[in-house]
Amino acid sequence: MKSRTFFTLVFIFLVSIGCFSCKTTATDDFPVDSEIAYCRSQAMRTLVSIPSLDKIPNSMDLDSIKWRYTQAGSWTCGFWPGILWYLYEDTKDNMWREAAGKVTDMIAPLAYRKAKSHDSGFIMMCSLGNGYRLTGKPEYKEGLLHAADSLAMLYNPVVGTILSWPGMVKKENWPHNTIIDNMMNLELLFWAARNGGGQYLYDIAYKHAETTMKHQFRKDYSCYHVAVYDTLDGHFIKGVTHQGLSDDSMWARGQAWAIYGYTMVYRETHDVRFLDFARKVSDVYLSRLPEDMIPYWDFNAPELSSGEPKDASASAITASALLELSTYINDSDSAFFYRNKAVEMLQILSSPAYQARNKKDAFLLHSVGHMNKGWEVDASISYADYYYLEALVRLKRLKEKQSVLANL
Template identity: 70%
Template structure:
């Protein structure tokens, strides 16, 4: 409780200072309204959560959504968007829509975890749903999901196995991808809400082991860390979706920034805050002028049209807004806040908004460049983190208003 009180006071102080420093503001409410309008367009073509699939992506030259099924790693983001819209508007229509799609996720929590993605699938959907409604069915599903995910933890290595299918296919005995940092939130939540203490301990050990082995000296991360299953020894760092084993894949670095910021929130351990800042600084130091990264920071010949990745920018903007509230040094807090605001401004411009051309919120994300999948596309997780970042920014503005009236 003492730790949380200190964090709250520090965040209010820092946000108050930061907001006084930044006169440049875009209309956050206008952009949230835009997201609401785009989501309504999607609901109009898939009106019920009990029908059809779950929106996943729209190819660059297409207008219509490609859909995915409950249990795919992206299946929780659309219900999560609906929950955020309900939270922001208090309109029961969004609650009904969110419940319809979240209900489709619940059966997934009765299955054995097939990969690390249980956190993505359930925290965005059931997690937001439980936070906003207190529905015990959602809570029970989250606890089942956490227990299922825990089976993938290897105590010899100290991390969770990410892709069981890659053990034989790629000869990666125990593989851990940087995306896995995002799924630790499910374990922390479960440990606080009736689950076993071991879930918390596993999450902390995973974060520590990843911090030790999955980052280079410049704090850029490997997409995949490969370990010996028996001895636990680190074997090598490789890529699966980046340019090369030694390049900095943009979305992977974004997952790391967000993940370690979240781990600090959940633990209060300063080593995680310090590390979140280092991986954030590595990302920010290499951004192009518009602050939207190319799909890989080491992509060659950027002048010839290498695709940008709006999803990485959205994830990072959301993470930096939270990070800015934990950093007590004024200049550093201002810096993270300012960079996040500029990212949101660019994502909210006509260069990145889908507008009338598609049902999605954003254009220009990259899913899997090496395979040519979802290149220069609209992708549901870009939309989810963009909306989350807008809502976080709005809350910081509201805190400023509170401080101004004290």
């Protein structure tokens, strides 16, 4: 562990002094338009194949060519309409808008239910959030504000974070548990605070990010999947895993959530501590990547065997996050470094090794949902496709000298 920490620190130092400033990679040559067109073609195949719009594509096993569907209410239900909204944004074709709207309208009533977990942000921001961003439909705004209020009810002011999994309190004896995924759902609170929902939503999101930064990371800036806190005095009890290899390992998608989450928190707060932290959690991820830039499902998984599956979803999430992160860094060499790393990931994800192409209707192959339970192992998964397309759209905006966030 000491040697790993040493090499990570060396990597961070090298980035900070700009030794990666040699601008020789083909960032501008990446065919982003053709890759978005590929996604459009694959999504059209899915749209034609699903029996009805209430069937929401979720995942596809390695040996299957048929989607496994999910229902409105699952934490992944917002990614498919989010994909459709991004395709509408890129094409301005009302066919995509109509399809996206129908699925989003089906999800919208969930905004008025009591939050059962932290996942409201995933569900609502990908569907209603993108829908409101692109159409201004007032019903979507109203739903987002209600969902934010509901999510805020899971906040524990004694601890300073949102309770992620109420069902795990008794099941795992985790009095107050916060998972790293929860960082992504703070975006809903920040958005609502900016759009009439009240300062308290901003304060909750800010405190959650601050508390998580303090307790949920190791000295090398890798994260625990789950942070467990005492509900009486709020003290941090322990960090554990649920979907990673072990309590001490770096679960790939969890680290990706951290990179994306803290980049977003800096965007919303302009607190430079969060920008610095986003870079640190990015650097440990980048320093431990294998040669092809796509992580194993857990960075420690190769300790088990050389045949452990990769996780393309973690790479897609990270690529999207690094593109945004690159726009907040004043040092041009460091900004170029993060942007190039994102493009390198997209180049690999866009290769025959990772694109589904004629094999399936999904965009990508080789993601891992829940290795420990044997769910969606080496599979095509909707959130991998969503963040892959989002990264492509963001890169296209940057190449066209636009804001990475468009009109968010």
